[in-house]
Every structure is written in C-alpha cells, then in structure tokens.
Amino acid sequence: MMNPVYILSACAISPQHSFEVENFLNLVISADDGKLFVAEPDYRRFINPVAIRRMSRQLKMGIACGMRALQLANVSMPDSIITGTGLGSMTDMEHFLKDMITLQEEALNPTFFIQSTYNSVNGWLALQTKSTGYNQTYVHRGFSIELSLLDAQMFLNEAQTSKVALVGCFDELTADYFVVKSKCEYWKESVPNSLNLLSHNHTNGTIAGEGAAFFALTNEPKQLSxxxxxxxxxxxxxxxxxxxxxxxxxxxxxxxxxxxxxxxxxxxxxxxxxxxxxxxxxxxxxxxxxxxxxxxxxxxxxxxxxxxxxxxxxxxxxxxxxxxxxxxxxxxxxxxxxxxxxxxxxxxxxxxxxx
Amino acid sequence: MEDLKLKLKQQIIESLNLQGMEPKDIDDNAPLFGEGLGLDSIDSLELMVLLERNYGIKIEDAREGRKVLSSVQSMAEYIQQNKKV
Structure with a gap:
C-alpha cells in the first residue's frame, strides 16, 4: 500500500465564487436553464498578457487555477505537473472541427488545433513555471482526476527526497456539448433551479457544469496540511x-x-x-x-x-x-x-x- | 493601397484577437514581431492562414514569409502583387 501524500494548497474555479475562498458562497450562484458556468476570476494576474488573447476559457481556467495553487503553497517550480480532463478543450476543438467542414480542410487556424490538445494546460504551466519535470495529462472521463492523483501518489512515493507535484483537473461546458449530451439523456428534461436539484431525484438526468481544481501535493507531512x-x-x-x-x-x-x-x-x-x-x-x-x-x-x-x-x-x-x-x-x-x-x-x- | 492596409489591419486585429486595439493603433511600417506589436510564432502562422484564406496567397518559403510579414506595409505590397482572390 502506498504512503499518504499531503495537500499543501488547493484552488478551485467553479460556478460559485471559490477562487477567492473567503468569498465562497457569500453570494450563491444558481441557474434555471440546466447549465452552470464558472465565475471567472481576473486571469491576467496569472497569465502572460500576449498569450491570453488567444486562449479559450478552459485554458485560462486551468492555467490560472494551477498558478494560484502554486502561489498558495509558496512553490515557484513544481517537480511534476499531472492533470486530468474528461473532455479537454471543447471550445477549441469545436472551432477546429467546424473550420474543417466549412473551409474544406484548407487554411485552418493553427491556434485552435494547438490548443485543442489535451495537454495544452500542462504545457503552459510547465512554460510559466519553467518546470522540466514529469508532465502528464490523463483523459479518462469520470476517472481523469482520480488517475492524476494516483499517478502523483506514485511519483511522490518513489521520490527519495521532498518533492512537490502540481495536480489538477479542468473541464468546460459548451452549448454544443450540452446539446449532444442531452441526446444521451445526461440532463433533466424538466429543469429545476440548480439549488433545488437534489430534491428532484425522482427523474433521470442532472444539470451540466464545469470547473477546474488544482492542488500542490508533497510527500512530507506538514502541519495544517x-x-x-x-x-x-x-x-x-x-x-x-x-x-x-x-x-x-x-x-x-x-x-x-x-x-x-x-x-x-x-x-x-x-x-x-x-x-x-x-x-x-x-x-x-x-x-x-x-x-x-x-x-x-x-x-x-x-x-x-x-x-x-x-x-x-x-x-x-x-x-x-x-x-x-x-x-x-x-x-x-x-x-x-x-x-x-x-x-x-x-x-x-x-x-x-x-x- | 490605403483601403487595403485598413482592411488588413482590421483582419489582423480580428484574427489575432488583439483586444482593445483599433486599426489606427497599428503603424504601417512598425514591425509586427518583436518590439512593434509583439506578436509571436503562433501569430505568424495565423497571419499565413489569413493571407491564404482571404487573398488566396500561399507562402511556401519561410525566408520570404519573414520578409512579407515584417509590417502591414510589406504585407499589403505583397498582397497587391500576388493576390488570387
């Protein structure tokens, strides 16, 4: 059995105001249309201003959340970056696929292609932190963050010295994704206000959401971790x-x-x-x-x-x-x-x- | 030529998502990369796509591309000489 790992810091971007944790649930966000989108923080505090202009929401969410988790842990360069995403960058992928059809596979924008890859967030985090260590992205639907944590636990258990792994997850909701998954009966047909969701448990389906969460993990027990x-x-x-x-x-x-x-x-x-x-x-x-x-x-x-x-x-x-x-x-x-x-x-x- | 440069600036702003910028903020002769607009290598690929999609111009030679994409002026001159659309 593996030894425990210790969470030094945590950061979440969610439909609620969780990024600045002191504001969490002071103002509760709800939705009546079955879709909860994240409350977006000021990304410019964490991302290169030249690069941010072509980033999709998910990329911004992932990078800002990861950088904030490192900042909270007082770590400038993690020894590894391990993330999980069930869907990857849906917006960029949708743009790219639509362009493939409308432009008949000619003169496609490189940005959408480059950033639609699952490991874009990891790449940017590595560039921003200058981390050249182990870097991995897991894409396994409902197991994506779990596999990232498992991998981080193995990485930290194998280490002979004190190490820090930045572990996180991110998924974004798009209008097209919502439509596609409604055909698979993911969502409720009769949509309650999101805050009443749990009492509407006699019908099939749920409501759609999105978010990112990042954690700085270490192999050494620390007080208050x-x-x-x-x-x-x-x-x-x-x-x-x-x-x-x-x-x-x-x-x-x-x-x-x-x-x-x-x-x-x-x-x-x-x-x-x-x-x-x-x-x-x-x-x-x-x-x-x-x-x-x-x-x-x-x-x-x-x-x-x-x-x-x-x-x-x-x-x-x-x-x-x-x-x-x-x-x-x-x-x-x-x-x-x-x-x-x-x-x-x-x-x-x-x-x-x-x- | 002036109309072409204005149109080109609008297309650059839109295609590179240069938020808060207007055509008048881009000097005809200022370098697009490095010190001028501060664009990077991914932007250069986007500009190549812009030329191909809007003007039917394909730049195959990287050295020629560097020269063409050096400023709005050089891009406009190249478009005027080579456009197919």
Whole structure:
C-alpha cells in the first residue's frame, strides 16, 4: 500500500465564487436553464498578457487555477505537473472541427488545433513555471482526476527526497456539448433551479457544469496540511457491492465507516444513480456530516476535483456553509470520505485526514 | 493601397484577437514581431492562414514569409502583387 501524500494548497474555479475562498458562497450562484458556468476570476494576474488573447476559457481556467495553487503553497517550480480532463478543450476543438467542414480542410487556424490538445494546460504551466519535470495529462472521463492523483501518489512515493507535484483537473461546458449530451439523456428534461436539484431525484438526468481544481501535493507531512490516505476507482458498482467496496477500502486504511466524520457525496439528482448513495448514507453514524456539492457546480467528468477542494477547505471553516449540508453532524472534521460517481457508471472514493 | 492596409489591419486585429486595439493603433511600417506589436510564432502562422484564406496567397518559403510579414506595409505590397482572390 502506498504512503499518504499531503495537500499543501488547493484552488478551485467553479460556478460559485471559490477562487477567492473567503468569498465562497457569500453570494450563491444558481441557474434555471440546466447549465452552470464558472465565475471567472481576473486571469491576467496569472497569465502572460500576449498569450491570453488567444486562449479559450478552459485554458485560462486551468492555467490560472494551477498558478494560484502554486502561489498558495509558496512553490515557484513544481517537480511534476499531472492533470486530468474528461473532455479537454471543447471550445477549441469545436472551432477546429467546424473550420474543417466549412473551409474544406484548407487554411485552418493553427491556434485552435494547438490548443485543442489535451495537454495544452500542462504545457503552459510547465512554460510559466519553467518546470522540466514529469508532465502528464490523463483523459479518462469520470476517472481523469482520480488517475492524476494516483499517478502523483506514485511519483511522490518513489521520490527519495521532498518533492512537490502540481495536480489538477479542468473541464468546460459548451452549448454544443450540452446539446449532444442531452441526446444521451445526461440532463433533466424538466429543469429545476440548480439549488433545488437534489430534491428532484425522482427523474433521470442532472444539470451540466464545469470547473477546474488544482492542488500542490508533497510527500512530507506538514502541519495544517490535509493527507490523502488513498483512493479507489470502481466500474459499474452495484448497490450491494458499493457499500462493501467502501467498507473494504476504508479497512485497508485502518478506518471504519463509523470513523468517518465528514462524507462529501456526488449526488446529482439523477434517479438512476441514487441507488449508489442511499444505502451508504444510511450506514453513516448520526453524528457524521454529509455534504453535497453538485447543485452548486453541476455535473462534469472531473467534478470530484471540486469535492477534494471542499475537503481541504473544511479545516479553515469554523462552520460548514449551510448550502453544502445534506445532513448536519456534530463530529470534528478529521476523517473525510469523498464519494463520487460519473454518468457512465464509474465511481470513485477518496479518503482524507486533516493533520 | 490605403483601403487595403485598413482592411488588413482590421483582419489582423480580428484574427489575432488583439483586444482593445483599433486599426489606427497599428503603424504601417512598425514591425509586427518583436518590439512593434509583439506578436509571436503562433501569430505568424495565423497571419499565413489569413493571407491564404482571404487573398488566396500561399507562402511556401519561410525566408520570404519573414520578409512579407515584417509590417502591414510589406504585407499589403505583397498582397497587391500576388493576390488570387
């Protein structure tokens, strides 16, 4: 079993004001049309002004979020940069494909092609930080950020000296993507206000979202850091298997379900996936806090990155923001379990411990 | 020629997304790369595409391209001599 890794800093760009964390949920953003787009910070603070003019939203989100996470950790050059994205740069790809058709594959703009590649964010982060270390991008839909974290854990476990890995995720929502996925029944036909999403769990589908989250991870325990003890990826879990898998995962790390102080769950109001959460939530202690977030972010392949950001923030909050609380608890916020799923029947677990 | 240069400046601003800039901000003879507009190598590729898409001009020789793309004036002169659209 691998040793834990320690989260030095976390930054998230989400539909809520999470970039400047002190403003988080002071003003709650909601949507009535089933689409939650990110609240964009001033990117010019983090990105070369000459380059920013041709960057898509997702590229700006990823670079600014990554640079901010490094700034918060007081790290100028990470030893590795590992990211995950379920979709890559949708805007650039859509531009490029449309141009291919309308221009009959002649005189295509290079920018859209160059920046539509999945590893554009990593490349820019490496250029900006002058990091020539290990650089990897995972593109595995609902497992993308999880695989990045797993790779970072391996990288940091192998290191003989103190190292820092910048790990993150990013996904953007576009109008075309929304239309395509509505044909696959991703979204609710009768759309509630996003803040009421979780109570509309008797119909299929959810609401769409987007976001980026980045973390500076290290292999040395630091005071006030949050330890990522382990994570697990699950394909097509059944209701019965899922609870057993969670219990098995926890026991491998010397923890039981009753020891979990805070559970952050990826419930998204989709009736098809309630079966994953219901038995699990019933099994938690009465004192356990249960938090949900997809009514604030919408659904996207790397939404568990936002859940991880929330887990890191918990230690800074005397009171958990009420908009997150699915079930109020009384426990101190030490052992945190993140449970998430994505549309194509994949699920993941992350176990964290505040230091 | 003056009309062509104005049109070219508008196309450069739009194609390179030079936010906050207007044609009058671009000097005809100022270098586009380096100290002038401060464009970079990806911009040079975008300008090649601009010439091909709008004027039917394909520049195959990199050395010639560097000369043609040095300023709005040089681009306009090259377009006038070689345009096919």
């Amino acid at each position: 949050c330890a990522l003890l382990g994570l697990k990826l699950l394909n097509l879990p059944s209701s019965k298997d899922f609870l057993q898998e969670i219990q098995g995962f926890l026991s491998k790390h010397g923890v039981e379900l009753k020891d979990i102080d805070v559970a952050i769950v990826g419930k998204n109001g989709d009736a098809r996936f309630e079966y994953l959460y219901d038995p699990t939530l019933a099994a938690f202690e009465v004192e356990t806090h249960v938090l949900a977030f997809k009514h604030l972010t919408g659904e996207y392949p790397t939404a568990s990155g936002f859940a991880l950001w929330l887990a890191v923030q918990l230690q800074h909050w005397n009171q958990i923001p009420k908009q997150l609380i699915l079930k109020s608890g009384t426990r101190p916020k030490r052992n945190i379990l993140v449970i998430n799923h994505y549309v194509l029947h994949t699920a993941s677990l992350m176990l964290l411990q505040q230091q």
